[in-house]
Amino acid sequence: xxxxxxxxxxxxxxxxxxxATAANNxxxxxxxxxxxxxxxxxxxxxxxxxxxxxDINVDLGNVSFSDIGISSESRFETAxxxxxxxxxxxxxxxxxxxxxxxxxxxxxxxxxxxxxLLRTTGAAxxxxxxxxxxxxxxxDLSAGETIDTALVKEGTAGATAExxxxxxxxxxxxxxNPGNADGFLPFVMDYE
Numbered sequence: 317x318x319x320x321x322x323x324x325x326x327x328x329x330x331x332x333x334x335x336a337t338a339a340n341n342x343x344x345x346x347x348x349x350x351x352x353x354x355x356x357x358x359x360x361x362x363x364x365x366x367x368x369x370x371d372i373n374v375d376l377g378n379v380s381f382s383d384i385g386i387s388s389e390s391r392f393e394t395a396x397x398x399x400x401x402x403x404x405x406x407x408x409x410x411x412x413x414x415x416x417x418x419x420x421x422x423x424x425x426x427x428x429x430x431x432x433l434l435r436t437t438g439a440a441x442x443x444x445x446x447x448x449x450x451x452x453x454x455x456d457l458s459a460g461e462t463i464d465t466a467l468v469k470e471g472t473a474g475a476t477a478e479x480x481x482x483x484x485x486x487x488x489x490x491x492x493n494p495g496n497a498d499g500f501l502p503f504v505m506d507y508e
Contacts, residue, residue, distance in 0.1 A: 439495025
């Protein structure tokens with residue numbers, strides 16, 4: 317009888333172990349497309365090249381808290397226009413659109429109080445950085461929105477595009493404290 321109870325206890329423990337292990341199993345399924353498009357992205361008007369390859373500097377200037385609105389307002393007079401120039405030298409003939417995908421979570425992050433905004437670094441508090449699309453509407457950085465622009469074909473020589481948008485400080489609902497309010501926002505260009 318003791319042998320049977322011990323056997324049942326061991327089998328029961330093995331069943332729990334296998335159940336716990338099974339709950340931790342899974343798989344990653346990767347999908348993607350490789351392209352032969354070769355494009356460079358550089359600064360246009362309103363911005364300048366950064367110190368590292370691929371970096372683009374945007375100077376938001378010195379802005380008073382009294383000139384900044386909240387994200388539900390359309391108070392974007394202090395917005396800095398940004399223009400990026402896309403130049404594709406080869407492989408662009410099958411593509412018509414370039415989509416700029418903003419990856420805030422891989423940058424300075426989403427603002428803790430308003431996830432539509434980019435979190436700022438530095439001494440300033442009470443603001444995030446908002447991005448405005450070409451229609452001057454505040455984009456939601458947490459929603460995976462893209463900035464889409466047509467590729468202009470240049471025969472067999474490639475294609476170009478101008479991506480126009482803006483950046484602006486936006487109050488996030490926390491107490492305001494002056495100081496530097498910087499941030500960084502990685503982006504990925506997708507071609508369709």
